[in-house]
Structures are given as structure tokens and as C-alpha cells.
Amino acid sequence: xxxxxxxxxxxxxxxxxxxxxxxxxxxxxxxxxxxxxxxxxxxxxxxxxxxxxxxxxxxxxxxxxxxxxxxxxxxxxxxxxxxxxxxxxxxxxxxxxxxxxxxxxxxxxxxxxxxxxxxxxxxxxxxxxxxxxxxxxxxxxxxxxxxxxxxxxxxxxxxxxxxx
Numbered sequence: 001x002x003x004x005x006x007x008x009x010x011x012x013x014x015x016x017x018x019x020x021x022x023x024x025x026x027x028x029x030x031x032x033x034x035x036x037x038x039x040x041x042x043x044x045x046x047x048x049x050x051x052x053x054x055x056x057x058x059x060x061x062x063x064x065x066x067x068x069x070x071x072x073x074x075x076x077x078x079x080x081x082x083x084x085x086x087x088x089x090x091x092x093x094x095x096x097x098x099x100x101x102x103x104x105x106x107x108x109x110x111x112x113x114x115x116x117x118x119x120x121x122x123x124x125x126x127x128x129x130x131x132x133x134x135x136x137x138x139x140x141x142x143x144x145x146x147x148x149x150x151x152x153x154x155x156x157x158x159x160x161x162x163x164x
Contacts (some may be wrong), residue, residue, distance in 0.1 A: 001155065008060035011136050012105065014059035022050040040069070040105050042122035053132035056105075060114060060138040066152060092148035097142030105134045 025043055033039035044163025062068060070090075075083055111117075117126045 001143075001146055001150070004146060005064050005141065007139055008064045008143060009137060011057045011059075011112045012061040015054040018050050018054050018057070022047050042119065042124075045119040045122050045124060049119065049126075049129050053129050056133035056136040059098070059136055060143055063098075063140045063143045063147075068094070087150050087152060090151075091144045095144035095148055098137050098144060102134050102137035102141060105130050105137060108122075109134060 025040060026047060029040040058082055060100040070087075072083070078086070109127045112130060113125070113127035119126065120122060
């Protein structure tokens with residue numbers, strides 16, 4: 001699990017760098033538009049593309065840290081063993097969902113690449129977004145599968161609600 005957690009951290013760091021870059025670009029575009037009347041053409045396209053990739057890249061760390069929303073209203077009075085079993089079942093189901101997302105994103109990326117699909121204004125190749133999303137979905141699925149098989153452990157550096 002250590003390797004999976006390290007890869008999840010790397011994905012999260014890359015997503016953070018990506019969002020920081022997009023934030024700086026957006027600020028530059030706004031400052032340029034409001035001061036000299038020139039903005040970065042298609043900045044909103046790049047923002048959407050980067051946000052989609054970043055969201056997918058944050059999924060592995062979210063799964064590793066058990067950051068997904070859990071509705072435990074109906075199981076609050078169940079035994080710890082029952083809750084642990086249901087948590088493992090939930091992890092297995094989400095592993096299947098991440099597998100489905102990875103599979104369909106792979107097909108979408110291949111289709112986008114073969115058709116030459118691009119964003120409308122900048123002509124940014126859309127398949128690149130899928131290239132960032134697919135490995136992140138695979139990694140999140142592997143983490144969830146590991147949790148389903150071996151149970152849940154809290155990473156040593158995640159004992160609190162601190163940062164990555």
C-alpha cells in the first residue's frame with residue numbers, strides 16, 4: 001500500500017501544480033484584460049480542461065485517505081465487524097466504478113485522438129485530458145481494491161486532518 005499511497009501523493013501534487021498554473025494564467029488574463037485590454041484567448045477552455053484532469057488526479061489520494069462521503073445513518077448501530085465488512089464491500093464497488101471510469105475514459109481518449117478532437121478556440125487536443133485521467137482512475141481503483149481485500153489503514157502522515 002505504501003507504493004500506492006506514494007503514487008497517490010504524486011498525483012495530488014501534480015494536480016495541485018496544474019491548478020496553480022491555471023490560477024496564475026487566469027490571474028494574468030484578468031489583469032491583462034483590466035489594465036491593458038488584452039487577455040489570454042481561450043483561457044476558459046484551458047481552465048475547464050485542467051480542472052477536469054485535476055479532479056481525476058485528486059481521486060487516488062481521496063480514496064487512500066477515505067475522503068469519500070460515507071452515509072452511515074443506517075449502519076451506525078451495527079457492530080464494528082459489520083461496519084468493516086460493509087466498508088470493504090463499498091471499497092470493492094468503488095474499485096469497480098473506478099475500473100469502469102478508466103475503461104470508458106481510455107475509449108474516449110482513443111476516440112478523441114483518432115478523430116483529432118480539439119477545443120473550439122485554442123485547438124487544444126482533448127485526448128491529453130484523458131491521458132491524465134486514465135492513470136489516476138486506475139490508481140484510485142487499485143487503492144480501493146487493496147482496501148477491499150486487506151481492509152483500511154490510516155497512512156502514518158494522515159493521522160490528522162493535515163495537508164498532503
